[in-house]
Amino acid sequence: MLPARVRFAPSPTGYLHVGGARTALFNWLYARHAGGKFILRIEDTDAARNTPEALVAIYDGLRWLGLEWDEGPEVGGDSGPYRQSARQAIYEQHLRTLERGGHVYEDHGTTRFRSPRQPVTVNDLVCGAVTFERDEPDMTIRRPDGSFIFHFVNVVDDLEMGITHVFRGEDHLSNTPKHIELFRALGGEPPRYAHIPLILNPDGSKMSKRDQGASVQSYLDAGYLPEAVRNYLCLLGWSPKDDREKLPIEEIIRLFRPENLNRKNAAFDLDKLNWLQGEYARELEGDRLQQVARQALRAAGLPLENFSADYIDAAIQTCQGKFRLGSELPAYAGFYFTREVALDPQGVEKHFIPENREKLQRTRAAFAACEPFTADPLQAALKATATDLGVKAGVLVHPTRLAVTGSDSGPSLYHLLEILGREVVLTRLDQALAHPGFCR
């Protein structure tokens, strides 16, 4: 059997959207599964609609998702060039083949392909055998200005590049008989097609360009992890046929088969993506954790440069396993990096009340005397204070946390106190004790 050659052939008319990314992903998965080549080809025949920015967005998006191509722009290969705008001569040559075979004719300046008008059966890897009658008007393959139409160049390139398998959106299923006719007229063998279901918006409408969350870039910007997005995209139309949902990409590659693809359009479910994102985010540790967290904190404008690397490392470490999206971090751990804490009004109302005044004062005193100022002794000091006062530790924990972080949720209190250090903790406690809520 021929080594598999699959391709993703986007046209750079906008950003890379999740539907396109998922198409690229399935092609890539098949190539990796079969030990074949994954080829990127840019379909930029429509000069008016293509932009350089869109081209960069495609490259960046694919690379972010880890879908490296074996042949294509910026990588090279034996079947180039990989941008259609540079392949005009090749198209001219194949057009002559069609002319010689009497397959084309001229019509108002355009070139049209004469359909044999015989039923065509598409043997689709996903949809099975689908037969089309072929009674539509002949397709145009070349415009009066000499530029070629999608159907023609797409087929010529698949032929020239030796493409063996094509995974593409189901919207192309009805185009496929045209492509097969072209292949035959060109004397070539069509690749095996696998038409995959479309991605829908949560409301069931077709997800397209300007829909919320349609851009791969928006997930990158929002701090999603590429492995989470990629894993989620795999689940749209494919499943391992058991109960697993979070799978390492190597396992997905191993299991990926066209037969396991669905035929049903799938709605994009942000909740589920978020869940997977959380699954991956909680596994973050070490350098990767530091890198992801620092980026999120900086993006929120927190002045990390004012703090030592050790301090930042330790602060971030207390967030390990506690967040799903980097963008949650500023609210969760921003207090490490601000001078003044922003007090949560609801928390203030609940915890900064007269009956807590003495409790907080006693806690402050215990911390002031705590030596060393580290998590375990701090915990012991707080618990001892609680015992003296005859209350549960939680009664002291809440106002203390609020005073020191401004919020009633955050990292482990004792660890955060240690990192903040005695001076900051005592200062914030004093500021809190001056709050009017305590002497109503």
Next chain:
RNA sequence: GGCGCGUUCGUCUAGUGGCCUAGGACACCGCCCUCUCACGGCGGGUACACGGGUUCGACUCCCGUACGCGCUACCA
């Protein structure tokens, strides 16, 4: 309109004639764990679009209807 594809919980799915009084996951609700948050554990409700067949027996096979989506371009 014509042609094509599809239809299992709100969503993603498992299911290829009896294992299904339909399984898992997300989301939701309740309880538990707990210094908060998150995590985790336990429990709960919710689905085979509809109508005909075929069969001893249909979520699974066939036909029809409805609904959704796609194609029907000198867009890709």
